[in-house]
Amino acid sequence: MVAFPDPNHAVRIAANELRIAWRTLRGKSTAQLASVGIVVVFGAAFTAAAAYGAYLGGRGLAENPGELSQLVSLVPAGLATITLFMAAYLTVVQLGDIDVRDGYLTTVPARDVVGGLLLSGYVRAAGLFTAPLLVASAAFAVGAGSPLAFPLAALAVLALTATAFLVGFPIGVGIAYLASRSAIVARFKTLIGAAAFLAYFGLIVSGTFDEAIDPILGVAQASPVSWYADLAVLAVVPSASAAKAGVVLAGSVVLGAGGVLASVRLSERRWYTESVEASERETDSVSSGRLDRLVGRRPAWVARKSWLRARRAPIKLVFVAYPAFLLVTPVQASVEAGHVTSSLPPSIALYGAWMTGAAFTLNPLGDEGAVLPVTAISGISGRDFVGGLVVASAVFGVPLTVAVAGGLAVLSPLPPVALACTVVAAAVLPVLAAALAAGVGTTYPKYDATSISRSREVVVPSMWAFGVYTLAFLLTAGIATAVQVPAAAGALANLLGVADAAVHVGALAVGVLLAGILATVSVRIAVRAFDDYTA
Template sequence: MTVRLRLRTIALTELRRRWRSLKSNTGQLIAIAFVVVMSMAFSIAGLAGLYFFGAAIADGSVETPLEWVRMAFVYAWIGIAAFGGYRAYAIALRPDNVDGLLTTVSHREVIGGLLLAELLLWSVPAVLVGTVGATAFAVGLQSLVVVPLALATVCAVITTALVTGFVAALVVRNSGVRSRLLTRLRTVFFVILGLAYVGLIVTQNFASVLDPLFRLLSPTPVGWFGDLATVWSPVGGSSLRAGGALLASVAWLLVAAPVLSRLAAWLWYADGVSVEHERPASQPTAERSRLDGLVPAPLLGVIHADWKRARRAPITLSFSLYPLIVLVGPVTTTVQTGEVGGTLPLWVTLCGAWIAGSLFSLNVLGTQGATLPVTLLGTGPGRALVGGHALAGVLLCTPVTVATVIGLGIVSPLSTGTLAVLGVAALVLCVSAGFIASGIGTVFPRFEAVSVSRSTKAIVPSTIAFGVYSLVLVVVALPVILGSSTVVGHWVASVFDVSTLAVSVVGLALTTALAVGAGGASAFLSIRHVESYRLG
């Protein structure tokens, strides 16, 4: 078998493996289908935009068309390099059974096959979309010579950007493999990057990052791709820069080939460092003493077990952060206006309770894993499991939620009375959310592990349990949320000729009654399910 055939075989095998993995994840398939449908709508608008942009250039309406084309290709190159680098770090450089591959073929062929798989994954849709887009632009520009030039530019951009992303990912992974300090700080780095990304989304200040990168890359061969796509056309791309872009692309690929090979060898043949989290013998006792005497011993054991699992593998709790999505809109509005509106404390009240219940209580039986048989043999396991899981989330989320709601309420236009109502509501909802979730989780348990990342599997709550729990919690919280809102609360107060504080208090009373009723019934159901559960 020749080297070329081995590269093709590795790439096709990797693509088949990813497709099988994707088919087994129904939720991911639905999400991808939704993205594809939405992308088609945006693509139609984009094609129209390219046509009119070409027509505007043809009639002289655009003063500096070449600068716009350069900007488009520079931003495209940055996006492909960044996203391709992330995919290389998280997915492509972690093939299944890499040790077995390295015993049959060389590391050069493995990295080449993985890079070829990514190129195929990107190039097929890019060439299709690029062909249609280039044709629309060329028709508007009345210069069909743009079509083959634009396609050649698209291929050059994708290839060089993906290779750059792979090199960057290999450098990062090699640094982590060889540095104990970087391995320890890896989670901190990812948290900082995540916060920075969320901050960019909230502030919508992408220009602060992209503009310096554009000014940096515009005079380089990356910026010359705009000339390559528009040379010999009315746009007026430079032939010299176009040739420089081609020569620089070829030169970079020739240089990157041995660099990728060497970096891959350093990564896959390295022993790597391991970080052992050593704890003093007295630390567990010190931790236990903080709650000892306040919480019964069986519940305390479950609480500490939940917290230890969360510290060791925080990614397994990533599903519980989904409620934060609803805060994106209110937080974005707050950042843009510079003022805290009256709705943000309401959303924080709901989201804090939402997270408190979903952290540990939404899969009481499945979370025990291999220890479930031993747990069920204990005395009264239902009360310990249900109460312990619920309190684990309550103790973590309640102080943060109540403090955040009160802090935001102070700087918001909410009245003091409404703020006090919201503070009590946050306390009631956070305390009851775990017990509400426990019963739903025992009705819809999940015992099998699912993939939560490329290399991590964990037992997480089922999608049905999370959906039902979310619906029930929203219904429970709805009275106090509506009663405390500036729109609905004032409308109800005007209809019944009462004060807005009275409406908020009535809403709090209804929410408390629903929370106590739903939480008590759900906890009772959960305890019965646990104590009557039999291993099949």
């Protein structure tokens, strides 16, 4: 028989979780705190915009209290959809589990732990927009000139977000439980995550995200979820149904209670059932013998070590995907044009090269972690160490960049010379990027782990390394790709009084030369840093 959590235990556990989250936030680096500050600024701007919109809405409804408009009923549909999806996602990655779980489960029942997670999770997930909406509720009441409108609107916001969260939380726990029980999911979770990201990115860049979300909003708007609007405007709009408002409140209580019980049951099954382990593939030297012959035994060993670490902890490479959103503009331009535009292949070549350099060589010393002293005295030279990291990046980055950028270049209206230069850039720049990143990464190393999710910390490159590498690479290699766009090449050719083909080839040569000079200097810096390392 599933029982409800004990309120006293749940509140104490929730308070402890929020205290830990606050201490973690205070302990973040300056760059991370700056990003939090940006979020706060945007939150304040959203609060002001929501309050002003609610004020205008309240005044408009007070002046023309007709039937509930489609816009008013759309608000709870959108809010419920966002809260539910956010609750499910954050539960999977963070909110559905707790640090030192075994210690909690030996002192209090699992249901009390779940209760604490639900309370703290609601504050951390739904609180991002619940607080601004409560401010907007007050502005709505002021605009409508009805003091009673504020408590009703605030009640509607709290009931809706709490109910959606309590429905989304067990969905997230269920997904996490199924993932822990499926050997296939455990083995291919990286590919599944990458596919999900690519699908999301595809919806964004293709401009079809709205089309994908519209059916969900339509279903929510046609359901009793829209009745929360009746509750919010009950004191302002005479046509608002008190019966619907009462029913939706009762429904919130029933669904919320069901969500709590489902969360307890699923969490118990997840915590008390042994998880499957992904089977490790043998890292045999048979397939790696070819690499040994090509680059040498020691560089090949460094490369294989980097690949093995990435396979075991792929989350440490997630940061290389963030700049992919800069491709939104050229991809959208191609989607709108109905064909591959001339700017897309060079953009892909540049991003692919940047990604190659950032993957394995942007924090050479920090990635070694606690074994860095052992690696330093293992007899491997700095040249072999840095060369192995460059090989680790290039083996994957070069073929991928050439395949994607070259394939798109063939489908684009790029002239033959620009097409050839783009393919050459896609083949050469990834290697130079990896070499350039090595020197920057050893100059600005980062040894401390960064918290990615609950109980998951990984070492990622420092913000200084990230910024310096990106700037240096764009100012050099960017020349080789940017001028391959016919419009840019034509403008530069007219300015210099030469043929477009000469500009394409010249820009490639200049960009590769500058990037090569920086890469050569960076490799020397990285080699010296490793050879001179002392614990």
